Amino acid sequence: MELAYAMNKNSAGTVIKNESLGTAAGNMTLLDAEPGQTYIIKEINTDDDEMNSFLFRLGCYQGEPITLISKKKKSCIVVIKDGRYNLDKMLSEAIII
Amino acid sequence: MRIAFAGNPNSGKTTMYNALTGRNEKIGNWGGVTVGSKEFQLKKEFAGDKEVIAVDLPGAYSMSPFTPEEGITSEYVRTANPDAIVNIVDATNLSRSLFFTTQLLELGIPVVVALNKTDINEKEGTKIDVNKLSAKLNCPVFETVSTENKGLAEMIAKAISLAGTTQKAPYLQADIDLHDKNAVDAEDRKRYSFVNGIVSDVETRKTLSAETTSADKVDGILTNPIAGILVFAVVMWGVFWVSQAWLGPLVADWLVGWIETFQGWVAGQLENSPAILSALLADGIVGGVGAVVGFLPLVMVMYFLIALLEDCGYMARVSAVMDPIFKRVGLSGKSVIPVVIGTGCGIPAIMACRTIRDERERRATSMLTTFIPCGAKIPVIALFAGAFFNGAGWVSTLSYFLGLVLIFLGALLIKGITGYKYRKSFFIMELPKWKAPSLKFAFKSMMERAKAYIIKAATIILICNTVVQIMQTFDWHFQVVEEGAENTSILASIASPFAILLIPLGFGVWQLAAAAITGFIAKENVVGTLAVVYALTSFIDTEELAMTGGANTVAATMGLTSVTALAYLFFNLYTPPCFAAIGAMNSEMKSRGWLWGAIGLQLGTGYTIAFLINQFGTLFTEGHFAAGFVPGLIAEACMVAAVVLIGKRVRAHFDEQYQLHKASKAAKATA
Amino acid sequence: MNAATIIAIIVIAAILFFAVRYIYKEKKKGKTCIGCPYADSCPRHRQNGAACGSTEQHNMNIR
Numbered sequence: 001m002e003l004a005y006a007m008n009k010n011s012a013g014t015v016i017k018n019e020s021l022g023t024a025a026g027n028m029t030l031l032d033a034e035p036g037q038t039y040i041i042k043e044i045n046t047d048d049d050e051m052n053s054f055l056f057r058l059g060c061y062q063g064e065p066i067t068l069i070s071k072k073k074k075s076c077i078v079v080i081k082d083g084r085y086n087l088d089k090m091l092s093e094a095i096i097i
Numbered sequence: 098m099r100i101a102f103a104g105n106p107n108s109g110k111t112t113m114y115n116a117l118t119g120r121n122e123k124i125g126n127w128g129g130v131t132v133g134s135k136e137f138q139l140k141k142e143f144a145g146d147k148e149v150i151a152v153d154l155p156g157a158y159s160m161s162p163f164t165p166e167e168g169i170t171s172e173y174v175r176t177a178n179p180d181a182i183v184n185i186v187d188a189t190n191l192s193r194s195l196f197f198t199t200q201l202l203e204l205g206i207p208v209v210v211a212l213n214k215t216d217i218n219e220k221e222g223t224k225i226d227v228n229k230l231s232a233k234l235n236c237p238v239f240e241t242v243s244t245e246n247k248g249l250a251e252m253i254a255k256a257i258s259l260a261g262t263t264q265k266a267p268y269l270q271a272d273i274d275l276h277d278k279n280a281v282d283a284e285d286r287k288r289y290s291f292v293n294g295i296v297s298d299v300e301t302r303k304t305l306s307a308e309t310t311s312a313d314k315v316d317g318i319l320t321n322p323i324a325g326i327l328v329f330a331v332v333m334w335g336v337f338w339v340s341q342a343w344l345g346p347l348v349a350d351w352l353v354g355w356i357e358t359f360q361g362w363v364a365g366q367l368e369n370s371p372a373i374l375s376a377l378l379a380d381g382i383v384g385g386v387g388a389v390v391g392f393l394p395l396v397m398v399m400y401f402l403i404a405l406l407e408d409c410g411y412m413a414r415v416s417a418v419m420d421p422i423f424k425r426v427g428l429s430g431k432s433v434i435p436v437v438i439g440t441g442c443g444i445p446a447i448m449a450c451r452t453i454r455d456e457r458e459r460r461a462t463s464m465l466t467t468f469i470p471c472g473a474k475i476p477v478i479a480l481f482a483g484a485f486f487n488g489a490g491w492v493s494t495l496s497y498f499l500g501l502v503l504i505f506l507g508a509l510l511i512k513g514i515t516g517y518k519y520r521k522s523f524f525i526m527e528l529p530k531w532k533a534p535s536l537k538f539a540f541k542s543m544m545e546r547a548k549a550y551i552i553k554a555a556t557i558i559l560i561c562n563t564v565v566q567i568m569q570t571f572d573w574h575f576q577v578v579e580e581g582a583e584n585t586s587i588l589a590s591i592a593s594p595f596a597i598l599l600i601p602l603g604f605g606v607w608q609l610a611a612a613a614i615t616g617f618i619a620k621e622n623v624v625g626t627l628a629v630v631y632a633l634t635s636f637i638d639t640e641e642l643a644m645t646g647g648a649n650t651v652a653a654t655m656g657l658t659s660v661t662a663l664a665y666l667f668f669n670l671y672t673p674p675c676f677a678a679i680g681a682m683n684s685e686m687k688s689r690g691w692l693w694g695a696i697g698l699q700l701g702t703g704y705t706i707a708f709l710i711n712q713f714g715t716l717f718t719e720g721h722f723a724a725g726f727v728p729g730l731i732a733e734a735c736m737v738a739a740v741v742l743i744g745k746r747v748r749a750h751f752d753e754q755y756q757l758h759k760a761s762k763a764a765k766a767t768a
Numbered sequence: 769m770n771a772a773t774i775i776a777i778i779v780i781a782a783i784l785f786f787a788v789r790y791i792y793k794e795k796k797k798g799k800t801c802i803g804c805p806y807a808d809s810c811p812r813h814r815q816n817g818a819a820c821g822s823t824e825q826h827n828m829n830i831r
Contacts, residue, residue, distance in 0.1 A: 036309055049278070051523055054163040056285060058525075059193050067307040070317040074421040077316060077528065082190040082306040084313075086320060086417035088430060088524035370773035378776050382783060556787045563784060 030068060030076055030092040038067040039097035046094040058083070066097065098260050099136075099150045100253070101174055103201060104185035105194050106156025107529050109213045113185060113243035114153040117143055117253060121545050122153065124538065125407035126529050127416075129434070131155045132166045132449065134173055143253045152179060158193070160200045164452050174204060180260035181207045183252070188212045188225060188240070189530065191300055195234075195292040202236060203266045207259035210238040211252050216245070217530065222303025230299045235267040244535060312531055316414060325418035332411070333497055336402045338490030341479050345395035352394060356387035373570055373577060380632055381566030382559060388628035389554045389621045392476035396550055399475060401543040403440060408534035412437055413526055420524045426505045427512035429453050430524030432462040436504065439469035440497075441546075443678040446471075447685055455522070461511045463685045464695035467674040468500040468507065468702070472546070473620040477669055480624050485662040496670055503671060503702055510698070514744040516751050553619065561615055562625045569630060588630070601729025602668060602704065603661035603711035613668065619675050631655060660714030661723075664707040672703030694743070701736045708733060 033039055041064050046052055059081035060066065067079040074089045087095075102110045106128030115122055118137040123130055132155055139149040154173055155166035162168035174182060184201050186194040201208050212225065231238040237255050241248035268291050273280040304310075319325045339345070364379040406412065415437060420430035431453045439446035446466045453459040470478060470493070482492035568588035572578050578586045584593075584607070592611035599605045599613075612626040631654050657665060673679055673696050683692050708729045715723035 038307055046523060048523070050163055053161065053285075054158070055525075056282075057158040057161075057163075057196060059196075059289070061286070061289075065307075069309055069313050070320075072321060074322070075320065075417065077313070077320065079307045081193040083193060084316070084528040086413075086420075086524075086526045086528055088420055088424070088522075091523045091525055094523075366772045367776055368772075369770055370776060374773060374776050374780075378780055382780065552790075556790050559783065559787050560791075563780075 027096050030066070030078065030087070030095045030097060031071060031089070033068045033071070033097060035068050035070050038065050040064070041066050041095060041097055043096040044094060045096060046091070051091075058085070060095070066095065098147060098181075098257065099152055099177070099179045100139075100181045100183055100256055100260070101152045101154060101177070101179035102183050102185060103154050103170055103174055103197070104156060104213075105158055105187055105190070105197060107527065108156065108185045108187040108194065109243045110156065110185045111153055113183075113211065113213065113241070113249065114151055116243050116246050116249060118151050121541055123542075125412060126410040126532060127407075127413040128156055128527050128529070129164075129166065129452065132451070134169055139253065143250060144257070147257060149253075149257060152177075157197065159197050166452065174201065174206070179206060181209065181256045183209050183211055183256050185211045185213050185243075188215050188218050189221070189223070191225065192293060192296045195295060196289060198234065199266075199268045199288055199292060202234065202264055203269060205263050205266075207256070207262045207264045208236045209252060209256040209259065210234065210236060211241045211243075211248070212238055213241050213243055215240040216242045216247075217532075224301045226299040230295065233267060233295045233298065235265050315531075316528060319411075319414040320417045322418065322421060325414070329415055329418065330494075330498065332406070334490065334494040336399060336406070337493035337497065340399035340402060341395050341475070341482060341493050342490035345398040345479075346483070348394035348398075349391055353387075353391040356383070356391055360384055360387060376570055377563065377566050381562050381629055384632070385562030385566070385625040385629045386554050386559050389476055389558050389625050390551065392479050392621075392624065393547060393550055393554075395479050396472055396475050397543050397547050400441070400472065400546045401539050404539035404542040405534040405536075408532070408538060410529045410531045413528050417526050417528065420526075422505070423508075424522065424524075426508035427458070428462055428465075428504075428508045429455060429458045429522055430526075432458065432466075435462055435466040436469055436501070439466045439471060441472055443467040443469075443471045443674045444681045447678060447681040450685055457511075457515055458522075460686050460688070460691050461508055463682055464511070464691065464698060465504045465507045467678055467682075467699070468503045468671055470496050470500055470670055471620070471674070472550075473675065474670055476621050476624045477616075478666065480627070481662050481666040485657070485659050492666075496667070499667070499706075500670070503706075507698060507702065510740065514740065514747055516748050554621065557619050558621055558625050561618055561622050562629055565611065565615060565626050565629050598732075599668075601711070601723075601725035601732065602664050602707040603715070603723050604657060604665045604668075604707075605725070606656055609655070609657075609665060613665075613672070616669055617673065617676055620669070623669050627655075658715075658718075660718055661711055663714065664711040667710060668703045668707035670703075671699065671706055673699040697739070701740075705733060705736070 027042065030039075041060065041062055043062060044052055044055055044060065046055070055061065064080070069077040069079060069084065071077075071092075075086055076092050077084060077086050079085075102114055104110050107126065107130075111122050111124045111131050114120065114135070114137075115124065117139050119140050120135075120137050122135055131153060134152060134154050136150050136152040138144070139151050143149075152173070154170040157167040157170040159167075160171045160175070162171050173179075182201055182204075184198050186198060198208070198210060210230075212227065212230075215225075218225065225240075227238050227240060237259075239248050239252035239255065241252055243249065268288060270284055270288070273284055275281060319328055360379055360383045363383050364375055367375040367379060416430065416433040419433045419436075423430055423432050432450075434452070435446040435449040438449050443466065446469070447463045450459050450463040450466070453462055474496075475493070478493045478496055482489055486492050565588060568591070569583070569586050570577060571587055572585045573587055573590065583589060588611050589607045592607040592614060595614065596605045596607045596610040599610055604610075608627070608630040611630060612623045615622040615626045655662075679692075679696065682695055686692050686695070711723050712726055712729065715721065
């Protein structure tokens with residue numbers, strides 16, 4: 001885990017938001033996040049094991065950084081690892097940061 | 098010897114495969130273009146004297162599949178025992194790709210890593226230490242750019258030389274109970290941290306991937322629900338305008354001139370021969386096929402532009418922007434892909450529905466996707482646009498977007514009939530990096546399709562035209578039909594009963610009915626048959642039509658006004674597609690009920706659209722309803738009744754399924 | 769019956785013969801939609817169809 005975290009700073013480079021705020025911010029989903037900020041994923045909650053493991057293989061799992069690039073009412077664009085993805089509302093809400 | 102190509106989606110496997118084998122498989126800048134495995138011999142320059150077969154596999158993120166295409170890949174590398182694996186790694190996303198790489202390395206089959214897209218890395222200032230990576234992974238690593246053939250020869254030579262050896266894995270999964278979810282999870286995490294360790298050692302980035310770039314601003318607009326759809330509309334209008342109102346017709350006019358000259362020459366040579374022969378050869382074969390081939394430039398230009406769109410990365414953005422709308426009508430966000438593919442041909446579009454998880458959504462999508470006008474419908478659209486609307490580009494754009502609207506309406510109808518069950522539906526789409534589309538690739542793809550189009554015209558369409566010509570020339574006693582008594586021909590007597598049904602739609606003549614019927618074999622046949630039955634070829638030559646009185650002349654020949662022409666065009670576009678597509682639907686839906694439902698829905702939709710356009714168009718232009726308003730209304734009422742009835746039955750069935758066993762038994766007893 | 773007629777008959781016969789033969793050959797190869805621009809990459813006509821066709825592909829349940 002430490003290794004993964006050290007990596008985050010390396011590859012993402014930006015200040016990790018929720019980490020600096022500590023737990024005070026509480027749990028929020030991607031849709032509550034601010035564009036341009038990098039967050040650490042706290043939990044993935046899709047109620048769907050296959051979806052969870054699919055996201056895992058993209059590098060989207062607990063403890064990994066995720067950057068919100070832009071968001072709309074019903075979708076958002078994020079950076080996971082070095083790839084950009086469009087997520088719909090349902091999925092954005094399932095990712096707790 | 099077999100060499101398998103495996104890697105993440107959109108890492109460039111098929112591009113590399115095409116470069117190494119000289120094939121021309123479909124590629125595109127989004128994940129999931131390849132949905133099945135393909136194999137072909139390597140080119141001599143790469144394979145030497147050995148016989149080496151390259152196997153292209155669908156993209157996968159890991160060995161445990163999430164979608165069926167991923168399953169094909171993991172099953173192949175596991176069970177088919179290839180002699181070597183070329184693992185194509187997207188160098189711009191090393192951290193994700195290596196997860197799969199480490200899994201491949203565990204199989205024992207020699208692996209060669211092709212670090213693809215290194216040109217993009219160079220541009221972005223990302224450096225990867227190849228030697229270090231090679232040492233860490235315990236396998237050879239080559240930097241490649243498959244779009245430019247760079248590094249491919251060395252890479253494949255190494256793969257060939259390694260065949261038969263055993264790969265030593267740099268990372269081995271611990272012996273765990275694979276059914277224990279937590280253990281597997283923990284193991285996967287360990288693997289990821291191993292990968293992360295490698296990446297931080299070998300990769301130095303200048304541009305951080307999390308930074309917002311100007312491309313992100315573009316994406317922000319393109320995925321905006323309003324602006325994104327507007328841009329999509331403008332782009333599609335542009336594609337149709339260039340291919341069907343500007344560049345396409347320019348070339349087509351020239352081509353049609355030659356075809357007409359040739360037809361005239363053939364007719365001239367046969368002056369002293371029996372009239373049937375001249376009709377068969379000059380009008381049926383040359384004229385009918387010529388009318389279809391005359392539209393080839395339009396189709397080619399369109400395919401060229403679509404290939405450019407597919408290559409630059411825009412399609413992924415279209416799916417993203419359309420997803421919320423599709424969800425609202427009860428389809429999956431994934432339904433967008435078939436709809437996009439459907440612009441080319443309906444059959445692969447129907448096949449592409451396989452990636453949809455929910456059965457109802459999958460069936461609904463495969464039943465609706467053919468409302469999008471495919472390549473074969475282009476000649477029909479162009480014919481009517483050219484002859485009745487002065488070659489206007491808006492006709493095809495309108496056809497396309499009306500098709501989209503019909504998909505939404507149809508989806509709502511299906512949702513209503515089947516009783517929508519709420520289900521969590523997730524949508525995730527990778528937005529690939531933008532790239533300048535390759536003109537060479539677009540040209541190749543265009544030529545490939547042009548070849549297929551000509552083959553189709555010279556086989557199926559030619560035979561259909563000949564049969565139509567013969568049926569038109571003879572009556573049931575095999576006597577040549579006299580001039581003025583055309584209504585006694587075989588064709589007329591078969592098509593007339595259908596024509597009666599079409600009276601409320603404004604085109605109840607047997608010629609048009611016959612053309613619509615032959616359209617079920619292949620949509621281009623509509624054009625071919627019209628050319629044969631009306632002995633017309635200069636459909637797209639708008640100048641010539643203008644000289645002879647423009648739309649009025651054609652209207653007089655075909656008995657159509659602008660309103661009825663539009664009705665006829667839409668009737669042909671939205672009725673069931675060709676038989677091949679219906680067959681594809683059958684094999685995808687695996688249900689008689691759904692198949693007949695699909696055919697019924699499409700027939701009903703085509704009929705309704707044509708009915709509305711004809712009746713209200715006539716009301717608008719002439720101040721009164723067109724002929725057959727009441728019978729048409731009755732037909733519509735019957736359709737509505739049928740829909741309601743089916744809906745009731747399906748829902749009753751649905752309730753039955755979900756009720757307790759007892760209740761269904763009781764219902765049966767009373768029945 | 770003049771020369772043009774005879775040539776025309778031969779030409780028609782030849783064209784039809786080759787067209788029918790081509791369709792027949794393609795059908796035998798398993799390509800049911802002649803001239804489909806996607807015929808080569810159409811999953812329906814894969815030779816090694818077992819890998820992607822007949823198995824429970826529609827079922828997303830993973831083995």
